[in-house]
Amino acid sequence: MIIDIHGHFTTAPKALDEFRAAQLRGERSGLAPISDDELRESVANNQLRVMQERGGDVMLLSPKASGMEHHVPDPEIANAWAAVSNSLVHRVSELYPKNFAPVAQLPQTPAGNVAGVLAEIRRTVEDLGFVGVNLNPDPSGTWAGQPLTDPAWFDIYELLEELDVPAMVHVSTACNPNFHTLGAHYLNADTSVFMQLLQSDLFERFPRLRFVIPHGGGAVPYHWGRYRGLAMRYGWPDPSDLLSHVYFDTCVYHQAGIDLLLDVVPSTNILFASEMLGAVRGADPDTGVEWDDTLAYLRGAWLPARDREAVLCENALRVYPRLADRFPRP
Amino acid sequence: MIIDIHGHFTTAPKALDEFRAAQLRGERSGLAPISDDELRESVANNQLRVMQERGGDVMLLSPKASGMEHHVPDPEIANAWAAVSNSLVHRVSELYPKNFAPVAQLPQTPAGNVAGVLAEIRRTVEDLGFVGVNLNPDPSGTWAGQPLTDPAWFDIYELLEELDVPAMVHVSTACNPNFHTLGAHYLNADTSVFMQLLQSDLFERFPRLRFVIPHGGGAVPYHWGRYRGLAMRYGWPDPSDLLSHVYFDTCVYHQAGIDLLLDVVPSTNILFASEMLGAVRGADPDTGVEWDDTLAYLRGAWLPARDREAVLCENALRVYPRLADRFPRP
Numbered sequence: 001m002i003i004d005i006h007g008h009f010t011t012a013p014k015a016l017d018e019f020r021a022a023q024l025r026g027e028r029s030g031l032a033p034i035s036d037d038e039l040r041e042s043v044a045n046n047q048l049r050v051m052q053e054r055g056g057d058v059m060l061l062s063p064k065a066s067g068m069e070h071h072v073p074d075p076e077i078a079n080a081w082a083a084v085s086n087s088l089v090h091r092v093s094e095l096y097p098k099n100f101a102p103v104a105q106l107p108q109t110p111a112g113n114v115a116g117v118l119a120e121i122r123r124t125v126e127d128l129g130f131v132g133v134n135l136n137p138d139p140s141g142t143w144a145g146q147p148l149t150d151p152a153w154f155d156i157y158e159l160l161e162e163l164d165v166p167a168m169v170h171v172s173t174a175c176n177p178n179f180h181t182l183g184a185h186y187l188n189a190d191t192s193v194f195m196q197l198l199q200s201d202l203f204e205r206f207p208r209l210r211f212v213i214p215h216g217g218g219a220v221p222y223h224w225g226r227y228r229g230l231a232m233r234y235g236w237p238d239p240s241d242l243l244s245h246v247y248f249d250t251c252v253y254h255q256a257g258i259d260l261l262l263d264v265v266p267s268t269n270i271l272f273a274s275e276m277l278g279a280v281r282g283a284d285p286d287t288g289v290e291w292d293d294t295l296a297y298l299r300g301a302w303l304p305a306r307d308r309e310a311v312l313c314e315n316a317l318r319v320y321p322r323l324a325d326r327f328p329r330p
Numbered sequence: 331m332i333i334d335i336h337g338h339f340t341t342a343p344k345a346l347d348e349f350r351a352a353q354l355r356g357e358r359s360g361l362a363p364i365s366d367d368e369l370r371e372s373v374a375n376n377q378l379r380v381m382q383e384r385g386g387d388v389m390l391l392s393p394k395a396s397g398m399e400h401h402v403p404d405p406e407i408a409n410a411w412a413a414v415s416n417s418l419v420h421r422v423s424e425l426y427p428k429n430f431a432p433v434a435q436l437p438q439t440p441a442g443n444v445a446g447v448l449a450e451i452r453r454t455v456e457d458l459g460f461v462g463v464n465l466n467p468d469p470s471g472t473w474a475g476q477p478l479t480d481p482a483w484f485d486i487y488e489l490l491e492e493l494d495v496p497a498m499v500h501v502s503t504a505c506n507p508n509f510h511t512l513g514a515h516y517l518n519a520d521t522s523v524f525m526q527l528l529q530s531d532l533f534e535r536f537p538r539l540r541f542v543i544p545h546g547g548g549a550v551p552y553h554w555g556r557y558r559g560l561a562m563r564y565g566w567p568d569p570s571d572l573l574s575h576v577y578f579d580t581c582v583y584h585q586a587g588i589d590l591l592l593d594v595v596p597s598t599n600i601l602f603a604s605e606m607l608g609a610v611r612g613a614d615p616d617t618g619v620e621w622d623d624t625l626a627y628l629r630g631a632w633l634p635a636r637d638r639e640a641v642l643c644e645n646a647l648r649v650y651p652r653l654a655d656r657f658p659r660p
Contacts, residue, residue: 137508143472143473143508147508177477179522180525183557183560184521184526187553188514188518191518192514196514199513215553222546222549222551222582223545223583224584224586225583226513226545226583226609226610227513228614229609230512232621233609233612254554256590256593260589260590279559279560279563280562284555291559292559
């Protein structure tokens, strides 16, 4: 079984965009009805087809990351938007229970909306069987909030520990013209969060908390020596000590990058992922390989069979216990 | 000849810190006298010794990057601080003309202080023989300003073209608790600026402008496929088209990172650099190699002799013509 832990429902029916547009106009209309057939169509020729053509089996599906737009300050809008978005990925996972497992968007706002976040985590994980959540380390979109190590986040971590679900640390749209959302903001967030964690003792306080850092960890594996050197200079534990709690996905879109990731980070801490249909579409004209076909790069990498199995499947089942409940080992 | 294009005068005599502290207290005292012997001592057992022990010959020396503190808004303070800081790296380069070439700190402020910046570029490059400048893409320290592609920067680019000097794109201290200065802000800036350039036609307007992106280009080489894919998706030129104008240094502190950089970026666009004495100090306990001994990683990398010569020397002389004037080829 090959599990892609990072897919987004970027192909949702138009009714979802219309709901959002109405919300932002201040209207309180509900989501227009979407039939099961329409939902099936929205993934059958997209995420599902591409995954299966490439040889994958299961995808963790969450709402479109750039569409979460946590910078909108109204908690009621955030709650309704997360609920509607999550309802769709949940329905997709019910329509294709062998292929999709849902991951939740949280109704974060720049001021936090912690009560709403906690309620949506309980609703999605406890009631609907979601296997993980996406936690935005920068709900403002301008980095106006506090680092993930600040006590403001602790109530969320307590609940994640209680429910034993990991959080993928994933920002949404950047609200600063210096940062291209897909080409800078996403990667900067990954890098910044790793450094926040390196400076802190967060995992002493929350020993069962687990974070997945997407996009191959931003700049971190490429600069692994810099982090080791900084940790030594400041007297912090070595960055490898974070690896009981921090995992990287494989959303790195060329062979050399995947090779570096596999070289630097232990295979116990790498989770196969494609981010599709996500930031990049199309194929490298030089090789014919689709940019986000990270399974092709993993196949092209030197990797012992046991490590390959860990990256493609076992790590996901270990880091996401509720995924393992859905897909019990034979 | 081996040229390190990225060194900082992080070991300046205490009088410099005292000058700065007095400035920030609102006092207008001058820099206390620093003797030539004191200046020699400040580098003889530091940058100079380390460079020579490792086999290097020449270092481009600029004032301490985190100390530039362009977030302080008063242009007069910025002008005086840049002038005093630059005077010291200039004196070091006069004391050791075979080993150091000066690179200027610019008196940027969050509002720009373009007149002051232009004056300091002319003074340092035209009058004092500086070979390059450090341009901060985020003088506010909070990314409150405009991208480097905004017309607000164009007067500076015109002068850089006129004088034929490159700019290293280098931020200073982060003023946001989400971003550790050395472990996140520096790398994020490198990544963000590359993406700003990828989205723009800046080099059509300024065909002789050249930027050096430090710290191995932040996350860029590790995510080279992502940038190629994004460029294709949005119909922009391939990122390799930027390489007539954009160069990366080798401040990546482990072998795997340097190997990736050399694998992904053409050797014509990589400039040897150590950033020492900079972000990281000390040696990897596993290998005994000092973290910032990037010459050791370059020696450990597979690299044809001609490419090695390019990275270690020839590229620097080409990108920094005023350096070539100081060190004419035999």
